[in-house]
Amino acid sequence: MLEFLRKEGISEKLICEIEKFRKFYKVKGELKYRIPNPRYNYYGNDVWEEAVTALLCGENLLLVGSKATGKNVLSENLAAAFGRPSWDVSFHVNTDSSSLIGTDTFENGQVVLRHGPIYECAKWGGFGILDEINMAKNDSIAVLHATLDYRKIIDVPGYDKIKVDEAGRFIATMNYGYAGTRELNEALTSRFMVINMPGISTNNLEKMLLKEFPNINSKYLEQFAAMFNDLRIKSENSEISTKSVDLRGLISSINLMDKGLEANKALEMGITNKSFDDFERELVVDVIRLRIPRNLERSEIFTD
Structure with missing residues (x-):
């Protein structure tokens, strides 16, 4: 992926920073299967440089655009470029806080927490890809507030409070006008750096x-x-x-x-x-x- 970025003329300084990030934040062997191997590459130098700079600065990204602008392709490409395991969450009417953080389950005769994708992403410093975030219910959004802002924590009711790993990032996507979508509230939007995705040339x-x-x-x-x-x-x-x-x-x-x-x-x-x-x-x-x-x-x- 880094060779692709070089061929596309992405700033060498940014590529060097990505390499430093990858060397500093190691990925456990059992999680390497979660690092994406993208079938398609995203083409667009300006968007690449904006997205990479924001992620290097520890920011979360919101990719906004109409259909066929490559939001999901870019999300996957970014996780691959940074060499991070990724967890995908597709928001819909039945997505609630328990499906994001985790639910109680039985294991060896005991009630334990079965971790959800947001919990796993936070724990292991992965890239969480939040697809169609403007379909999220209020219950789901409440979970994301503390996770996405400066606190970077998840307080799991009945269990413990966990801190989002320093390597963890969240990349959300949204389309306007799809059935079931709505405006993002100001509090949630403020927790992202926003890129308005252009159509592919x-x-x-x-x-x-x-x-x-x-x-x-x-x-x-x-x-x-x-x-x-x-x-x-x-x-x-x-x-x-x-x-x-x-x-x-x-x-x-x-x-x-x-x-x-x-x-x-x-x-x-x-x-x-x-x-x-x-x-x-x-x-x-x-x-x-x-x-x-x-x-x-x-x-x-x-x-x-």
């Missing part, structure tokens, strides 16, 4: 696709990236919803093409059919047709 998208599909024809590499950008612009202009602006869907579609499925059928499955409105689907098809011809075969897309 066409050039960086081409880099991502080329890494995933090294045998793709340069002509269609450019067309797939431009097509995705066209869809995003239409979404930003409120001509279509964000449903078809699906980066995972695009990558999955190209993967289906690599396995031999006709391009228009693969794009229907991965992008077009994500919208359930007939009129919107027609608009999406029009955008795709401007870039990708009908009945495009694998032999034209890939060089081998």
Whole structure:
């Protein structure tokens, strides 16, 4: 991961600081399996440097942005770059304090605390990735307040108070406008440094696709990236919803093409059919047709 950062032109000073961090904060052998090995890399120098600087300063991060801006990819990349075990928490309506800290359970005839992900992350100095934090209930948010501010403690009712390890960091993500989401309260927001995630540029998208599909024809590499950008612009202009602006869907579609499925059928499955409105689907098809011809075969897309 550090070599990737060097290739992308990230400040050498920051990379040296990450190396010092990794040498100073060791990871126990039994936890090394939790250090991520990312499938995708995040591309974006400014965001990388902002995020790394904040984490080196002991801050927690809140990544805010619309769909397909790479919030989760960056979170995973950061844990990998710092060489820290990570714990993932996806907030939903049933996430409460006990599911974060832990619950009572029986072990050898005794009642003991079965540790939750926030407890484990704090204990071992991991990176806690808090996905869709603006779906968290008040009960969950109350747990996070003391954990995320200068106190860095978790007071477990009926057990003990633990201090968050010095290497521990929390990276939260949030989308606006999703069903079940709400505004974060001011007290919680103040405990984070906030990065407003930009959309992936066409050039960086081409880099991502080329890494995933090294045998793709340069002509269609450019067309797939431009097509995705066209869809995003239409979404930003409120001509279509964000449903078809699906980066995972695009990558999955190209993967289906690599396995031999006709391009228009693969794009229907991965992008077009994500919208359930007939009129919107027609608009999406029009955008795709401007870039990708009908009945495009694998032999034209890939060089081998």
